[in-house]
Amino acid sequence: MGFSRYFEGIENIEIWPIISLIIFTVFFIVLLYGVFKMDKKYIKKMENMPFDKNNGSDTSLDNKIL
Amino acid sequence: MEQFKYDNKIVKYFSIATIVFGVVGMWVGLTIASQLFAPSLNITQYHTFGRLRPLHTNAVIFAFVGNAIFAGVYYSLQRLLKARMFSDTLSYIHFWGWQLIIVAAVITLPLGLTTSKEYAELEWPIDIAITLIWVVFGWNMIGTIIKRRVRHMYVAIWFYLATFITVAVLHIFNSFELPLTAFKSYSVYAGVQDALVQWWYGHNAVAFFLTTPFLGLMYYFMPKAANRPVYSYKLSIIHFWSLIFIYIWAGPHHLLYTSLPDWAQSVGIAFSIMLILPSWGGMLNGLLTLRGAWDRVREDPILKFMVVAVTAYGMSTFEGPMLSLKTFNAWAHFTDWIPAHVHIGALGWNGFLTFGMLYWMMPRMWQTNLYSKKLANFHFWIGTLGILFWALPMYWAGWTQSLMWSQFTEDGTLRYLNFLDTVTKIIPMYMMRAFGGLLYFIGMLTLVYNIVMTAKQGTFLAEEEAEAPALEKIKAIKGETWHGKLERLPVRFTILALVAILIGGLVEIIPTILVKSNIPTIASVKPYTPLELHGRDLYIKEGCVQCHSQMVRPFRHETERYGEYSKAGEFVYDHPFLWGSKRTGPDLAREGSPKLRKPNSWHYLHLMDPRQTSDKSIMPPYPWLMEQQIDTSLTPKMIRIMTTLGVPYDKAPYPENYDQVANDDLMKQANEIVENLAKEDIDAYPRDEIIALIAYLQRLGRDIYAEEETAINK
Numbered sequence: 087m088g089f090s091r092y093f094e095g096i097e098n099i100e101i102w103p104i105i106s107l108i109i110f111t112v113f114f115i116v117l118l119y120g121v122f123k124m125d126k127k128y129i130k131k132m133e134n135m136p137f138d139k140n141n142g143s144d145t146s147l148d149n150k151i152l
Numbered sequence: 153m154e155q156f157k158y159d160n161k162i163v164k165y166f167s168i169a170t171i172v173f174g175v176v177g178m179w180v181g182l183t184i185a186s187q188l189f190a191p192s193l194n195i196t197q198y199h200t201f202g203r204l205r206p207l208h209t210n211a212v213i214f215a216f217v218g219n220a221i222f223a224g225v226y227y228s229l230q231r232l233l234k235a236r237m238f239s240d241t242l243s244y245i246h247f248w249g250w251q252l253i254i255v256a257a258v259i260t261l262p263l264g265l266t267t268s269k270e271y272a273e274l275e276w277p278i279d280i281a282i283t284l285i286w287v288v289f290g291w292n293m294i295g296t297i298i299k300r301r302v303r304h305m306y307v308a309i310w311f312y313l314a315t316f317i318t319v320a321v322l323h324i325f326n327s328f329e330l331p332l333t334a335f336k337s338y339s340v341y342a343g344v345q346d347a348l349v350q351w352w353y354g355h356n357a358v359a360f361f362l363t364t365p366f367l368g369l370m371y372y373f374m375p376k377a378a379n380r381p382v383y384s385y386k387l388s389i390i391h392f393w394s395l396i397f398i399y400i401w402a403g404p405h406h407l408l409y410t411s412l413p414d415w416a417q418s419v420g421i422a423f424s425i426m427l428i429l430p431s432w433g434g435m436l437n438g439l440l441t442l443r444g445a446w447d448r449v450r451e452d453p454i455l456k457f458m459v460v461a462v463t464a465y466g467m468s469t470f471e472g473p474m475l476s477l478k479t480f481n482a483w484a485h486f487t488d489w490i491p492a493h494v495h496i497g498a499l500g501w502n503g504f505l506t507f508g509m510l511y512w513m514m515p516r517m518w519q520t521n522l523y524s525k526k527l528a529n530f531h532f533w534i535g536t537l538g539i540l541f542w543a544l545p546m547y548w549a550g551w552t553q554s555l556m557w558s559q560f561t562e563d564g565t566l567r568y569l570n571f572l573d574t575v576t577k578i579i580p581m582y583m584m585r586a587f588g589g590l591l592y593f594i595g596m597l598t599l600v601y602n603i604v605m606t607a608k609q610g611t612f613l614a615e616e617e618a619e620a621p622a623l624e625k626i627k628a629i630k631g632e633t634w635h636g637k638l639e640r641l642p643v644r645f646t647i648l649a650l651v652a653i654l655i656g657g658l659v660e661i662i663p664t665i666l667v668k669s670n671i672p673t674i675a676s677v678k679p680y681t682p683l684e685l686h687g688r689d690l691y692i693k694e695g696c697v698q699c700h701s702q703m704v705r706p707f708r709h710e711t712e713r714y715g716e717y718s719k720a721g722e723f724v725y726d727h728p729f730l731w732g733s734k735r736t737g738p739d740l741a742r743e744g745s746p747k748l749r750k751p752n753s754w755h756y757l758h759l760m761d762p763r764q765t766s767d768k769s770i771m772p773p774y775p776w777l778m779e780q781q782i783d784t785s786l787t788p789k790m791i792r793i794m795t796t797l798g799v800p801y802d803k804a805p806y807p808e809n810y811d812q813v814a815n816d817d818l819m820k821q822a823n824e825i826v827e828n829l830a831k832e833d834i835d836a837y838p839r840d841e842i843i844a845l846i847a848y849l850q851r852l853g854r855d856i857y858a859e860e861e862t863a864i865n866k
Contacts, residue, residue, distance in 0.1 A: 102659045103419050109655065110397055117393055120635045121386045128636055133381040135232060135306040136372055 158230045158616040160517045162243045166223035171600055177211030178593045184208055185586040189579050194772030198262040201772055202695025206273040207261040215254045220506040221365040225312050227513055228372040229296055232306045234620035238295025242288050249285035264693035265335040268728055269350045271357045272326050276337045279327040290316040297642045301620040304639040307388040311368030314396050314649045318360040326353035330793045338793055343723025344411055347731055352660055355403035362502055370438050373509050377454045383440035387433055395430035398423050400656035405476035409705040411720040424476035431469035438462040453528035457508035464500020486701055486735040489550025492543045499539045499592055514603055520610030527602045535595035541588025549581035558709040566712050571738040576768050674721035676858035679799045682818040685790050686782045687848025690841055701732035702741040715742040725799050742853035752825055753832040755846045777842040787814045
């Protein structure tokens with residue numbers, strides 16, 4: 087039972103996943119480029135966000151070590 | 153500076169619910185694990201394996217893990233955004249609404265009110281409630297993000313957002329069903345379509361309910377517990393986007409070698425293999441967060457839990473893609489290998505990360521230290537042993553089953569023609585698995601005690617004071633990259649994430665919806681008779697699909713054992729599909745075929761007490777089927793719904809208004825079975841449930857042999 091019989095309603099169905107793979111690959115490459123260009127200071131700020139103490143005060147409980 | 157307070161009370165509520173339903177869900181798990189070697193534990197119709205197994209999966213996934221997600225999200229979101237939750241009212245509607253849904257599941261599933269679709273068993277009114285409460289959760293979360301005091305959203309929040317939108321999309325699309333009664337409905341999709349939509353949902357329930365929210369929690373709680381930032385923030389960006397884009401495609405790997413079109417199977421495999429990269433990216437990012445802190449892992453039970461959790465995540469996300477390879481899948485599918493794979497993820501990744509999070513978070517909210525570090529260490533070790541005792545025997549069992557199912561003698565016949573031989577062989581493994589479950593459960597009880605004692609010795613801080621400057625509006629930040637910009641624009645971020653998950657979803661789902669259900673029609677395949685429809689409902693109600701598949705794969709050992717392999721065209725009238733995903737008992741796709749057909753009396757006695765016909769069977773007995781009657785007043789509506797869904801009861805040879813006369817057909821067929829049973833000295837009434845179920849079982853897989861049967865009769 088050929089594949090085409092299932093999808094009579096759509097022509098060239100095979101192109102769908104190929105197009106989306108291309109979309110993903112392009113997006114991924116742009117993403118990689120963008121990520122490597124990122125400012126180190128910004129990265130430092132973001133990765134320390136769970137420990138951010140000067141912008142609020144969730145310190146009272148968080149600093150207790152078990 | 154603005155003064156505000158974090159709401160710890162809602163976190164406490166969700167944490168307590170996590171613990172309570174963890175105990176309940178694991179207890180039910182232990183019960184069903186024991187039922188598999190001690191069938192006498194199937195007590196009454198409300199306590200059979202078939203009805204309890206969905207209760208176990210729903211309880212641990214949506215009640216235990218679900219509440220853990222909400223507890224962790226409500227704790228971390230407020231702190232990462234320097235804002236109280238958007239609305240206390242929404243928080244509590246969310247909490248109580250979710251618990252009500254769980255209670256509804258606890259009541260309806262043992263009653264046999266189920267759609268039969270895995271992890272989506274709850275019936276339509278509960279589906280609607282889930283949708284509403286999920287929207288409340290999203291509204292509350294997005295509201296909090298909008299009124300935040302921190303400009304950029306930390307990576308954990310991206311995972312929370314992706315979880316919210318994807319689960320919403322999955323749940324809605326998989327729940328399209330037409331109601332028959334207040335608690336019974338039929339899936340609008342049939343056969344192959346239903347299978348693809350279900351496993352697109354089922355696979356992504358694992359992805360977006362058990363994985364992405366937990367990755368979010370990992371990115372918050374692991375750095376907190378280790379007291380050092382995440383290994384690579386850059387990696388987390390790549391991890392996030394590639395994971396959510398790729399995950400959504402992989403669903404069809406649950407349907408390899410089935411009647412699903414080859415094209416969809418291949419796409420599923422390709423994306424499943426690709427999935428290793430983002431999954432391992434995340435795992436390594438988690439583990440490497442501990443760089444330089446490994447000495448603390450030796451002493452801190454919280455870090456131990458987290459390390460094993462992330463390792464288990466790495467193991468199951470390697471195993472998953474391997475299981476998607478056709479060769480590996482061919483022998484692992486339908487065996488006990490799959491529950492083993494699932495429980496490495498469930499007990500290791502979800503369970504242990506939850507325990508680590510609770511041990512970290514709860515003492516802090518009670519402003520004290522954990523009551524006993526020793527007990528937490530004990531929990532860790534007994535839990536780890538529990539996982540090993542759970543999974544290793546099941547891997548062994550899966551391997552054994554697969555080899556025994558496919559073994560031929562030198563003469564070319566099946567060595568283990570009696571399926572029961574392959575069941576009795578693995579009973580010791582089932583016992584060891586239950587022992588593993590017991591160890592894990594003891595660990596859970598230890599947590600309960602430790603947390604109660606911690607709460608007793610501390611004072612709960614319901615409203616935690618905090619302060620932060622209000623967020624000023626800005627238009628642009630100098631030197632900002634586009635992703636950096638995206639991280640401060642939550643709406644745009646959410647839309648882009650939605651697009652990422654929709655691409656995979658649409659490419660798989662649109663062709664499925666466009667499939668003309670009559671395309672692969674096999675002329676001899678006819679709609680079910682009204683009595684068989686009732687029987688099918690009983691098959692669903694009793695959860696037969698939990699242990700019996702209805703899908704003969706195109707392998708010699710399967711066609712030898714069961715007959716012709718299953719064709720897509722055989723399922724066009726199946727609302728819902730009942731292919732199943734596990735063979736604790738034999739496949740039933742060809743149960744009514746000339747090759748496998750058994751007398752009505754055999755089915756009657758077998759269902760009354762399986763041990764009467766099959767010595768050492770582990771199937772539960774179903775004596776109530778002989779006492780309860782089907783509700784024939786529902787027949788006309790059943791026929792009308794099926795007609796609406798495309799089953800041709802409105803075309804020849806059916807008379808006009810077939811719904812009105814369907815019960816005549818039903819009684820005729822039922823009386824024939826009753827008379828046939830009477831010949832074997834079995835007394836039954838035409839409306840007895842057993843009669844309908846026998847009718848359905850005798851119909852299974854029979855249609856494609858119609859010509860052969862006619863020839864034999866002639």
